[in-house]
Every structure is written in structure tokens, then in C-alpha cells.
Amino acid sequence: MCFAMKRLGSTVLTLFVIWHTCDSGNVLVYPIEGSHWINMKILIEALHSKGHSITVLQSDKSWYIKEDPLFYETITLISSFRSGTHDVVYEMVVNMFEDKCLMKKLNESQFDLVLADPGLGAGAILAYYLQIPLVFNVRWTTTGEGHFDIAPSPLSYIPLTGTGFTDKMTFKQRLKNILHYFLTFYQKYVLIKPKYQAICDKYLQPKVDFFELQQAADIWLMRADFVFEFPRPTMPNVVYMGGFQCKPSNPLPQDLEVFVQSSGDHGVIIMSLGASVTQFPPDVAADLSDEIAAAFAELPQKVIWRHTGDKPATLGNNTLLVNWLPQNDLLGHPKVKAFVAHGGTNGVQEALYHGVPVVGLPLFFDQYDNLLRLQQRGAAKILSFETLDKTVFLQALQEVLHDPFYRMNMQRLSRLHKDQPMKPLDQAIFWIEFVMRHKGAAHLRTESYKMPWYAYHSLDVIGFLAFMAFTAVFLTVISIRYLFCRFCLKRKMKYE
Numbered sequence: 001m002c003f004a005m006k007r008l009g010s011t012v013l014t015l016f017v018i019w020h021t022c023d024s025g026n027v028l029v030y031p032i033e034g035s036h037w038i039n040m041k042i043l044i045e046a047l048h049s050k051g052h053s054i055t056v057l058q059s060d061k062s063w064y065i066k067e068d069p070l071f072y073e074t075i076t077l078i079s080s081f082r083s084g085t086h087d088v089v090y091e092m093v094v095n096m097f098e099d100k101c102l103m104k105k106l107n108e109s110q111f112d113l114v115l116a117d118p119g120l121g122a123g124a125i126l127a128y129y130l131q132i133p134l135v136f137n138v139r140w141t142t143t144g145e146g147h148f149d150i151a152p153s154p155l156s157y158i159p160l161t162g163t164g165f166t167d168k169m170t171f172k173q174r175l176k177n178i179l180h181y182f183l184t185f186y187q188k189y190v191l192i193k194p195k196y197q198a199i200c201d202k203y204l205q206p207k208v209d210f211f212e213l214q215q216a217a218d219i220w221l222m223r224a225d226f227v228f229e230f231p232r233p234t235m236p237n238v239v240y241m242g243g244f245q246c247k248p249s250n251p252l253p254q255d256l257e258v259f260v261q262s263s264g265d266h267g268v269i270i271m272s273l274g275a276s277v278t279q280f281p282p283d284v285a286a287d288l289s290d291e292i293a294a295a296f297a298e299l300p301q302k303v304i305w306r307h308t309g310d311k312p313a314t315l316g317n318n319t320l321l322v323n324w325l326p327q328n329d330l331l332g333h334p335k336v337k338a339f340v341a342h343g344g345t346n347g348v349q350e351a352l353y354h355g356v357p358v359v360g361l362p363l364f365f366d367q368y369d370n371l372l373r374l375q376q377r378g379a380a381k382i383l384s385f386e387t388l389d390k391t392v393f394l395q396a397l398q399e400v401l402h403d404p405f406y407r408m409n410m411q412r413l414s415r416l417h418k419d420q421p422m423k424p425l426d427q428a429i430f431w432i433e434f435v436m437r438h439k440g441a442a443h444l445r446t447e448s449y450k451m452p453w454y455a456y457h458s459l460d461v462i463g464f465l466a467f468m469a470f471t472a473v474f475l476t477v478i479s480i481r482y483l484f485c486r487f488c489l490k491r492k493m494k495y496e
Contacts, residue, residue, distance in 0.1 A: 306324065
């Protein structure tokens with residue numbers, strides 16, 4: 001009996017190993033630095049936990065992406081540039097294609113899928129070259145917000161990032177929105193596309209259009225959630241995983257827990273300007289830190305502030321300065337009452353997940369737009385650096401802390417976000433594995449990107465119908481004139 005059970009167990013284990021091996025995939029990742037990498041690493045670790053092999057392409061100038069043999073292998077690409085621009089990517093991709101040994105290795109590795117961040121264009125080029133499916137981990141593409149590259153985007157109610165508009169625009173705002181679109185159109189085709197198109201022309205098949213490569217991605221994993229975003233048209237191959245990086249909080253380190261508990265019933269405020277910014281930019285205001293610290297000092301709450309540089313002269317005893325803080329774990333702590341944030345996507349989504357209202361201090365790019373979406377839903381208050389001083393900041397903090405309107409609205413958004421049939425991270429992993437199982441997802445992808453712009457907007461059909469209508473009217477007028485002239489001629493001849 002024992003022998004039979006052991007044999008059965010061995011057979012089951014063998015079958016499991018065979019199934020697990022057959023089901024595992026080989027994934028090539030082309031990420032972006034900074035907070036983008038923080039998001040990508042979460043997907044990589046989740047894929048690794050499912051038994052997939054991961055290879056990450058990184059720059060030799062990388063400051064975030066580090067070797068981690070526990071989760072992935074790395075291949076280093078050479079670049080002489082140090083800034084994260086499209087010029088850097090151009091040089092790295094050219095060096096990659098010129099390295100025959102590297103390209104031979106990539107071809108022989110039999111990757112099942114490329115997982116890329118389309119904020120830079122190399123991932124789409126590489127997937128086409130290797131002739132394997134492409135999945136995007138996307139919030140931004142090379143030219144702007146991801147939806148504008150994949151889905152119908154009426155400018156009458158879909159504001160472009162950077163405009164600071166909502167989905168309810170006045171005539172003047174709609175005019176500005178369209179002008180802003182033409183500016184991005186210029187950047188897209190004049191400043192950005194030529195760099196990547198030059199790579200396509202040199203190393204890929206003739207007449208391969210770079211933007212078509214991007215739009216041909218099988219699945220777009222969109223770091224967005226309609227609890228947070230304005231409603232808009234979308235496409236079948238867009239999968240929403242907004243807040244996928246969010247998770248229940250873990251216990252705080254002992255020193256932080258002691259500090260938080262010392263706040264009593266007043267609670268705690270946390271402040272962070274994100275992963276890339278730890279202090280105010282020098283050009284904003286030389287003494288802005290002192291103004292912020294002075295406002296904090298007048299509050300009964302305790303404050304944990306991620307700040308480096310000189311210690312503010314007005315720092316109160318209730319404020320703890322730290323070089324790093326466990327943001328997710330703090331936001332999930334029941335004593336945290338408000339979050340002072342710059343409005344980055346990750347921080348905003350974590351605050352929404354844990355139901356903590358926000359005082360927003362946007363610095364650049366999409367941060368104001370992110371905070372605006374929370375403010376429109378009654379869950380945040382936005383301040384401007386141009387008018388910020390101790391009094392303004394203190395009033396905003398007291399309003400968000402003491403008006404239950406903010407916390408109630410943020411907690412309502414949190415409940416809506418969590419009420420889903422599948423966790424966002426699980427959904428993302430499912431669709432990545434779906435693409436690997438089925439060698440793509442072409443049945444979900446529209447082919448409209450292959451149409452000329454005039455055909456996409458049916459201008460040729462409208463022109464044809466207009467021509468036919470004009471012809472019909474013209475022939476009708478000519479016929480009437482001809483009949484009228486004949487009638488008049490007959491009457492004239494009759495009288496004569």
C-alpha cells in the first residue's frame with residue numbers, strides 16, 4: 001500500500017513538473033527607468049512566481065534596473081548618452097543590431113513574448129524583428145497618453161494630458177485641447193518618429209512603419225482604472241490593470257510604528273514627492289521647505305516627510321524627516337489621515353486603494369491631471385507652488401483633515417476600485433499568459449491602423465458622396481434648364 005501511494009505521488013509530481021515546464025514561457029522585457037521600472041518589476045516578479053523565465057534588457061547607464069538573478073537575467077546594452085531620451089534608445093538599439101553575437105543569442109533564445117513599456121519605442125521594433133507577440137505595460141507611449149494611439153479619442157470630451165481639463169470642457173477649452181493635439185501631432189511626426197523610423201528602415205523589412213509596429217501590439221496592459229479616469233472609448237485588446245501595484249499594508253518597522261502610535265487620536269500625515277524627487281526643485285522657492293515645515297509644526301498631527309537636503313529651520317517636534325518611507329504600508333495604516341503628494345500615478349493609485357485623501361503639490365507632466373481627477377471626485381485638494389506659503393498650506397491641510405467630505409469620497413472610490421471580479425495584477429498575468437498560449441491575440445486587435453488617415457476618417461467616402469450629390473444636383477439643374485428652354489422656345493414659335 002505504501003509503495004503504491006509513493007508511486008502514485010511520484011507520478012503526480014512528475015506530471016505536475018511536466019505540465020509546469022510546458023506551461024512556462026520565456027519572456028524578453030524592454031523596460032524604462034524610474035517609476036516605470038518599479039511597475040514593470042512587479043509584473044516580472046509575478047511572472048517569475050508562475051514559472052516563467054525572464055530576460056531584461058538594460059542600459060549600461062541604468063540607475064534603477066539592477067541585476068537580480070533570483071527573478072531575471074539581464075542583457076546590458078551600450079550607450080554613450082546618460083539622459084533617458086529617445087536619442088539614448090536610438091543608440092542602444094543600433095548598437096544591439098550591430099552586435100551580431102547578441103542578435104544571434106536573442107534569436108536562439110526562442111522567446112515567447114516581448115513585454116515592453118511603449119514610452120520608448122525599442123520594444124515594438126524588437127518584437128517585430130524576432131517575430132514574436134508583443135504586450136505593452138503602458139501608461140504612456142512615445143507620443144503621449146496610450147489611449148490616443150490605440151482607441152478612438154474624440155477631442156470634444158477627452159482632454160489631452162497637460163491641458164488640465166476635465167471631460168466637461170467649455171468651447172474655449174475644447175479649442176485649446178485641439179490646438180494642444182496639433183502640437184503633439186507635430187512632435188509625433190517631426191521630432192520623434194524619424195529617430196525610430198531610421199532604425200526600421202535600416203534593420204527591418206522595407207516599408208515597415210514604426211507607428212504601425214506600436215499599434216500592432218497584441219495586448220495593451222493599461223495602468224488605468226475608470227474609477228479614477230474619465231470615461232472614454234476603448235478597444236478589445238486594452239486590459240485595465242490600474243492599481244495593480246497596490247496591496248494590503250504590511251506592519252511598519254518598529255521605529256516608525258512607535259512614532260505613528262505616539263500621534264494618539266490626532267493621527268499622522270505623510271508627505272512624499274515620489275521616487276525621483278526627495279526635495280523641492282531649487283527654482284520653485286528657496287525657503288519653501290521652511291514654509292511647509294512651519295505649517296506642519298502648528299498641527300497636532302505627527303508628520304512623516306520624505307525629505308533630503310538641508311533641515312528646514314522651522315521644523316517642529318512633530319515632524320520626522322526620512323530618506324525613504326514605506327509608502328504603501330503607511331497609507332494602509334489606520335492612523336494615517338492625509339497624504340501630501342506630487343501626484344504621480346503610483347502614489348495617487350495607492351492613496352485611492354487605501355482611501356487616504358490627498359493634498360496635491362504637482363510638479364510636472366501628468367501630475368496635475370492625476371490630482372485633478374481626484375479633486376473632481378471630491379477626494380483631493382490641489383495647491384500651486386506659485387501661491388504656496390505657510391498659511392495656504394496650513395488651511396488646505398486643515399480642510400482635508402477636518403472636512404469628512406474628502407475622506408468619505410476617497411473611501412468610496414477605494415471601495416469601487418476593489419470591487420472587481422479579479423485583482424488587477426492577476427488580470428495582467430492572465431492576459432500575458434493568454435498571449436503566450438495562443439501565440440498572440442490578433443482576434444482582439446483592430447486593423448484600422450493600416451488604413452490611410454483619410455480612409456480612417458471616411459473622408460474618401462464623404463468626398464465620393466458629396467461628388468455624387470453635387471453631380472445629381474448639377475444634372476437636375478441642367479435638365480430643368482434644358483426643359484425650360486425648350487418649353488420657352490416652343491411657346492415663342494407658337495406665337496410667331
